[in-house]
Amino acid sequence: MSELTDPTKGYLSTRMLTVQLKRFDPEKDKEPHWQEFKVEARPIDRVLDVLMKVKWDQDDTIGLRKSCGHGICGSDAMRINGQNNLACKMIVQNLKSDKITVEPILGLPVIKDLIVDMKPFFDHYKSIMPFLVNNDPAPTTERLQTPEQRERFDDGTKCILCACCTTACPPFWGNREYVGPAAIVNAHRFIFDSRDQAAGERLEILNDAEGVWRCRTVFNCTSACPRGIKVTQLISEVKRALITGVVDVPQPDEVLA
Amino acid sequence: MNTPTYHRFDTIIVGSGGAGLMAALHSGKEVGTAVVSKLYPMRSHTGAAAGGIAAALSNIEDDSWENHAYDTIKGGDFVVDQTPVEILCREAVECIYDLEHMGLPFDRTPDGRISQRRFGGHTRPVPGDSSKREPVMRSCHAADRTGHMILQTLYQQCIKQGVTFFDEYHMLDLIMVEGECRGIVAIEIATGRLHVFHAKSVMLATGGFGRMFKVTSNAFALTGDGPAIAYRHGIPVEDMEFYQFHPTGIYRLGVLLTEGCRGDGGIMFNGKGERFMETYAPNMKELASRDVCSRSIYEEVRAGRGVSGKDFVYLDIRPSTINKYKSSPIHRDGLEVDDHFIESRLSESLELSRTYLGIDPLKEPMPIQPTAHYAMGGTPTDFETRVLRNASGEIVPGLYAAGESACVSVHGANRLGTNSLVDLVVFGRRAGKAMARFAKENDFKPIPKDAAAPTKKQIESVLSKPRTEPWIRIRDELQTVMMDECGVYRTAEGLGNASKTVAKLKKRYESTGIQDKGTVFNTGLLEYLELGCLIDLAAATVASAESRKESRGAHSREDFPDRDDVKHFNHTFATKEGDLGVKIDTRAVDVIYVEKDGQKVPKYPLEVRKY
Ligand SMILES: Cc1cc2nc3c(=O)[nH]c(=O)nc-3n(C[C@H](O)[C@H](O)[C@H](O)COP(=O)(O)OP(=O)(O)OC[C@H]3O[C@@H](n4cnc5c(N)ncnc54)[C@H](O)[C@@H]3O)c2cc1C
Ligand code: SF4
Ligand code: SF4
Ligand code: FES
Numbered sequence: 001m002s003e004l005t006d007p008t009k010g011y012l013s014t015r016m017l018t019v020q021l022k023r024f025d026p027e028k029d030k031e032p033h034w035q036e037f038k039v040e041a042r043p044i045d046r047v048l049d050v051l052m053k054v055k056w057d058q059d060d061t062i063g064l065r066k067s068c069g070h071g072i073c074g075s076d077a078m079r080i081n082g083q084n085n086l087a088c089k090m091i092v093q094n095l096k097s098d099k100i101t102v103e104p105i106l107g108l109p110v111i112k113d114l115i116v117d118m119k120p121f122f123d124h125y126k127s128i129m130p131f132l133v134n135n136d137p138a139p140t141t142e143r144l145q146t147p148e149q150r151e152r153f154d155d156g157t158k159c160i161l162c163a164c165c166t167t168a169c170p171p172f173w174g175n176r177e178y179v180g181p182a183a184i185v186n187a188h189r190f191i192f193d194s195r196d197q198a199a200g201e202r203l204e205i206l207n208d209a210e211g212v213w214r215c216r217t218v219f220n221c222t223s224a225c226p227r228g229i230k231v232t233q234l235i236s237e238v239k240r241a242l243i244t245g246v247v248d249v250p251q252p253d254e255v256l257a
Numbered sequence: 258m259n260t261p262t263y264h265r266f267d268t269i270i271v272g273s274g275g276a277g278l279m280a281a282l283h284s285g286k287e288v289g290t291a292v293v294s295k296l297y298p299m300r301s302h303t304g305a306a307a308g309g310i311a312a313a314l315s316n317i318e319d320d321s322w323e324n325h326a327y328d329t330i331k332g333g334d335f336v337v338d339q340t341p342v343e344i345l346c347r348e349a350v351e352c353i354y355d356l357e358h359m360g361l362p363f364d365r366t367p368d369g370r371i372s373q374r375r376f377g378g379h380t381r382p383v384p385g386d387s388s389k390r391e392p393v394m395r396s397c398h399a400a401d402r403t404g405h406m407i408l409q410t411l412y413q414q415c416i417k418q419g420v421t422f423f424d425e426y427h428m429l430d431l432i433m434v435e436g437e438c439r440g441i442v443a444i445e446i447a448t449g450r451l452h453v454f455h456a457k458s459v460m461l462a463t464g465g466f467g468r469m470f471k472v473t474s475n476a477f478a479l480t481g482d483g484p485a486i487a488y489r490h491g492i493p494v495e496d497m498e499f500y501q502f503h504p505t506g507i508y509r510l511g512v513l514l515t516e517g518c519r520g521d522g523g524i525m526f527n528g529k530g531e532r533f534m535e536t537y538a539p540n541m542k543e544l545a546s547r548d549v550c551s552r553s554i555y556e557e558v559r560a561g562r563g564v565s566g567k568d569f570v571y572l573d574i575r576p577s578t579i580n581k582y583k584s585s586p587i588h589r590d591g592l593e594v595d596d597h598f599i600e601s602r603l604s605e606s607l608e609l610s611r612t613y614l615g616i617d618p619l620k621e622p623m624p625i626q627p628t629a630h631y632a633m634g635g636t637p638t639d640f641e642t643r644v645l646r647n648a649s650g651e652i653v654p655g656l657y658a659a660g661e662s663a664c665v666s667v668h669g670a671n672r673l674g675t676n677s678l679v680d681l682v683v684f685g686r687r688a689g690k691a692m693a694r695f696a697k698e699n700d701f702k703p704i705p706k707d708a709a710a711p712t713k714k715q716i717e718s719v720l721s722k723p724r725t726e727p728w729i730r731i732r733d734e735l736q737t738v739m740m741d742e743c744g745v746y747r748t749a750e751g752l753g754n755a756s757k758t759v760a761k762l763k764k765r766y767e768s769t770g771i772q773d774k775g776t777v778f779n780t781g782l783l784e785y786l787e788l789g790c791l792i793d794l795a796a797a798t799v800a801s802a803e804s805r806k807e808s809r810g811a812h813s814r815e816d817f818p819d820r821d822d823v824k825h826f827n828h829t830f831a832t833k834e835g836d837l838g839v840k841i842d843t844r845a846v847d848v849i850y851v852e853k854d855g856q857k858v859p860k861y862p863l864e865v866r867k868y
Contacts, residue, residue: 044614070510073296
């Protein structure tokens with residue numbers, strides 16, 4: 001391999017950021033309010049690092065969730081500069097300005113600062129039977145599935161239940177009974193799995209008044225998804241299955257032919 | 258603080274990663290079971306595991322559980338308990354099929370079976386010449402999101418089965434009476450209220466403690482709470498000196514680029530553009546085991562051959578490079594690697610590099626450095642996952658452990674890639690079954706009325722102290738000294754320094770408090786308490802590393818560069834003595850003997866570990 005330029009040049013330079021944080025402490029505040037912090041950040045710091053620096057160095061009462069630090073656990077969904085994202089998936093060098101505003105995701109009750117009550121979100125998820133149903137006796141080895149059949153539901157398996165999509169969805173803001181895009185994505189993951197036998201039941205659940213028809217195809221969810229899932233497309237496929245009564249899963253003979 | 262809320266379950270499982278959820282499914286089928294976890298289950302770090310899960314399915318290449326067992330023992334540099342290893346490798350196969358039946362979306366072979374790929378240290382005898390070994394496809398995978406899929410699938414099954422969860426409840430103490438474990442005390446994070454969980458048996462499945470080190474692939478939450486809290490109750494920690502540094506962490510950030518990158522042909526280069534693994538492991542090269550690769554990177558950096566003289570090297574997964582060196586397994590079938598192939602097999606790694614480095618790995622190599630990754634050590638257990646009270650192997654009735662926080666010792670001095678996920682499911686399942694059995698055979702035993710009193714006192718003491726310095730400085734100094742003096746290379750002098758520093762940090766820790774005095778989501782308080790766990794485990798780690806005067810697996814003593822099977826073919830048990838004192842004992846390695854020519858000989862004879 002020939003020598004390359006050092007890509008890490010400039011990693012140690014710093015830049016002063018102003019963080020506007022929406023604060024709410026249920027034990028002290030009647031209403032949320034904004035608070036401003038100044039903090040030095042490096043180009044490859046994550047916004048999560050910036051927030052933790054503020055918390056650790058300046059004010060440890062700030063409430064936020066975090067765990068993996070690299071976009072796989074779904075803990076730190078928040079509204080950053082008006083858009084839902086995971087704080088650990090945005091890095092400072094990609095910020096357009098030196099000022100960032102950070103507030104909790106919308107549509108779920110705020111508990112403290114950036115922490116919202118996730119229970120309603122998980123309840124919607126649980127309502128669509130998010131588990132494989134197959135009542136045939138299991139073989140002694142694996143159930144067979146072709147690569148094409150496996151690919152059919154791949155997109156939905158990427159979901160980390162971060163709620164970025166559901167809390168960016170205008171119909172959900174208006175009506176918290178709507179199951180929301182995340183639940184539909186997870187229903188899709190099973191409806192289109194060739195090994196599953198409960199597609200009909202799940203479709204019935206989503207055909208409900210608070211189901212898939214609440215979606216007005218605004219695409220907010222797709223642009224909010226930090227995992228790059230084509231959320232709106234998956235929702236459309238569920239709608240199509242409801243309209244046509246056909247769940248198009250590749251058949252093994254089709255594939256082998 | 259209000260009076261604690263009281264709960265009673267046959268079995269309490271602390272931790273909702275792969276180990277905890279697997280146990281919950283099995284225990285929950287038979288007895289009253291609840292899972293207590295400081296994170297929502299889907300947030301557990303099992304979800305970060307990328308590469309795969311090992312099992313000798315022979316779906317693509319002929320393989321056997323015996324091959325897997327041999328590799329695991331050799332990979333662990335022989336201080337591995339052989340009975341649990343054989344259990345691990347045999348039951349792995351069954352567990353993988355179980356997971357598939359639960360819905361886990363494994364990648365598939367063209368004929369519809371679970372797809373497998375190569376991973377470092379996993380080999381088989383060369384067909385036709387059993388004196389040599391070659392890499393084998395043993396790692397079952399679901400894209401490079403295998404851990405995420407395991408976590409997801411197990412959680413889904415728990416929902417289906419109606420397992421009881423206490424999400425965002427943080428365990429702060431074990432209830433120990435007369436040497437038995439009878440429950441736990443936890444704080445409900447959303448309210449600050451204390452809860453007493455009275456149980457017949459408790460399982461610790463709290464995961465690793467990589468946050469002890471400065472550069473790590475581990476989540477913020479991985480602070481070793483389970484082993485640390487048990488340690489404070491006089492329960493030892495085993496083999497703490499064996500901590501694995503993974504060679505391919507993203508520079509500075511520590512976030513992991515999966516070993517799958519190298520399994521699929523990725524090559525490491527130093528600053529001079531040399532493929533340095535040819536020197537250190539001529540046979541396996543980049544697929545040598547992790548400790549070997551990490552040390553090789555350190556050697557290159559020390560010799561001034563890091564990139565731009567800095568402390569990192571390159572990992573190159575560009576198709577042009579892989580094709581040039583013919584390093585991908587598909588070259589054997591006469592195929593070439595292209596962008597699409599890399600994109601489909603390693604999408605998560607590409608995404609990580611693009612997000613955190615701004616580097617497109619299809620066009621440029623990625624800067625990497627070793628990152629603190631995996632604790633081979635932890636709370637000692639037998640192969641029924643029962644926690645051991647001491648080096649003679651007596652058990653603590655009612656206490657179980659599995660997963661990264663435990664040490665059944667299947668990983669010895671160095672874990673092979675893809676062997677942790679199998680450990681979780683195999684021993685998680687065993688824990689669930691063992692606890693269910695225990696619950697059926699035993700009654701609830703009384704616990705003190707004020708079981709939560711020590712915890713209450715602990716919290717009140719933190720809240721009443723003034724903050725004399727930001728505790729984060731103490732954490733940073735701890736992580737720095739552990740990385741520098743108790744990391745990839747160790748010396749007596751460095752460890753002595755680490756030991757003194759840890760003691761000083763503990764004093765400073767105890768004298769400072771926090772700003773947040775609230776009850777709702779007081780994450781300041783919880784992070785402070787987590788740091789206390791890290792400090793205690795760091796003291797045990799340093800003392801264990803001082804006691805092992807040899808180099809073995811991940812433990813490299815520069816002052817004792819050789820393996821010493823006469824003095825150190827054993828496990829290290831560290832027990833707390835006083836405030837920061839550590840008592841070290843040793844325990845014999847479990848060795849299986851077989852009959853050969855009328856003589857009893859070890860089934861897995863010691864050999865020099867070369868790749
Ligand atoms: C980036 C990365 C990639 C990896 N890739 C692989 C791989 O490809 N193959 C492989 O085999 N292994 C891999 N590993 C290792 C493997 O993922 C881990 O060892 C394993 O997932 C640990 O699982 P666990 O169930 O023990 O703990 P975790 O999944 O870490 O879960 C710990 C649980 O304990 C809970 N907890 C902790 N403390 C408390 C407390 N005080 N109170 C209540 N709950 C608590 C947490 O909430 C969490 O639910 C990887 C590890 C990392 C970091
Ligand atoms: S596409 Fe549908 S689900 Fe998505 S944000 Fe719009 S309305 Fe909501
Ligand atoms: S679909 Fe995307 S945005 Fe929605 S919960 Fe899943 S990962 Fe998050
Ligand atoms: S901290 Fe896990 S997704 Fe951001």
